[in-house]
Amino acid sequence: MSLDRPKKPKMLVVDDEPDNLDLLYRTFRRDFNVLRAESGVMALEVLASEGEVAVIISDQRMPEMKGTEFLSKTVPQFPDTMRIILTGFTDVEDLVEAINSGQVYKYITKPWDPNELKQVVQRAAETYELLKQRTEELHQAQTQITLFSTIAQAAQQASSFETGISAIASAFKQSLTATDCQLWSDWASSPDELVQAAGRQTETQVAHGDGIEASSAIATPVTFQGNLLAVLSLQGTQPLRPEEMALIELAAQQSGVALASLR
Numbered sequence: 001m002s003l004d005r006p007k008k009p010k011m012l013v014v015d016d017e018p019d020n021l022d023l024l025y026r027t028f029r030r031d032f033n034v035l036r037a038e039s040g041v042m043a044l045e046v047l048a049s050e051g052e053v054a055v056i057i058s059d060q061r062m063p064e065m066k067g068t069e070f071l072s073k074t075v076p077q078f079p080d081t082m083r084i085i086l087t088g089f090t091d092v093e094d095l096v097e098a099i100n101s102g103q104v105y106k107y108i109t110k111p112w113d114p115n116e117l118k119q120v121v122q123r124a125a126e127t128y129e130l131l132k133q134r135t136e137e138l139h140q141a142q143t144q145i146t147l148f149s150t151i152a153q154a155a156q157q158a159s160s161f162e163t164g165i166s167a168i169a170s171a172f173k174q175s176l177t178a179t180d181c182q183l184w185s186d187w188a189s190s191p192d193e194l195v196q197a198a199g200r201q202t203e204t205q206v207a208h209g210d211g212i213e214a215s216s217a218i219a220t221p222v223t224f225q226g227n228l229l230a231v232l233s234l235q236g237t238q239p240l241r242p243e244e245m246a247l248i249e250l251a252a253q254q255s256g257v258a259l260a261s262l263r
Contacts, residue, residue: 008033009054009125014043014070015086016062024057027114028121039063040070052078054128055121060087060095060107068095072103080131082124086110140243147175147251155258161185164262165230168255172234176248180235183222183255187231194219198231204249206240216240220252224260 011032013024016039025034035050037043039062047053056074058067071083083103085095088110095107105127106120154167165183173181184190187199198205198219207217218240222230232252240248 009128010035010050010052011055011057011121012037012043012046012050012053014038014040014056014058014062014067016059020059020086027118032125040065040067040073043070044073047074047078053081055082055084055124057084057086057117057121060085068103075103080128080135082128084108084120084124086112140247143175144247144250147171147247148254150175151251151254151258155261158262161259161262164259168258169232172232172248172251176234176236176244178234178236180233182233184231184233185229187228190231190233192217192219192233195231195233199228202228204245206245208240218245218248220249222252222256222259224256229256229259229263 009032011028012035013021013028014037015021015024018038021036021038025036028034032055035046035053037046040058041064043056043058056071058070060067062070067085067087071085074081074083082105085104085107086109087095087107095104099107105124108117108120150171151168154171155164158164158167162185165185169181169183172178172183182190184195184199187195190196190199194205194207194217198221202221202223204218204220216236218232218234218236220232221228222232232248232255234248
């Protein structure tokens with residue numbers, strides 16, 4: 001269960017010349033949350049503390065570590081990040097190798113045209129968003145396959161309706177990394193008002209917390225051929241996305257089929 005990415009994407013600019021850093025910051029601060037570093041070493045420390053960014057703009061010629069060397073170190077942990085090199089020299093071999101290996105999205109020569117750089121960065125940010133969307137879709141599909149398979153396996157191994165209830169609840173908790181998951185066959189006895197409401201109305205109920213420690217809770221009916229068999233209760237540490245809601249409801253339907261076979 002995950003949060004939506006912030007509307008203002010993060011960007012990291014790296015240059016050993018403070019004036020260039022200030023210029024890059026002023027150029028992009030309205031559209032990006034701009035982080036700054038004066039060397040590749042410092043930039044790696046920023047990424048370690050701040051996490052993934054959408055775009056990195058790095059100078060090529062810097063003390064201690066070249067831009068291409070720094071960028072290559074970011075690839076394993078942040079494969080979707082778009083990397084742009086600024087160069088005032090004809091470091092052809094370094095640039096060609098970096099571009100061919102997928103470490104650099106684009107290189108811009110110094111002094112750069114602000115409008116050209118903005119266009120390149122905009123395309124890079126759009127490409128990043130597309131990559132993240134595809135990655136999330138693949139993850140969602142894999143989660144669905146794993147969850148459905150685990151539910152089916154739990155039902156096959158269960159010796160009774162009660163053991164099936166417990167096994168399916170464990171399958172949900174494991175596959176969705178929920179902080180808590182329960183399957184209530186006697187939903188009316190649950191102290192959770194969300195569970196009781198889902199049982200009474202036979203409709204999914206959702207609650208989102210507010211503030212820094214916002215959490216989410218969902219209670220969805222588990223039915224088979226119109227009969228209510230149980231209510232699934234899930235607690236998460238982050239607000240639910242619509243696609244996650246759809247997955248949970250679909251998995252609850254499959255759970256209904258699995259539980260019906262144990263009655």
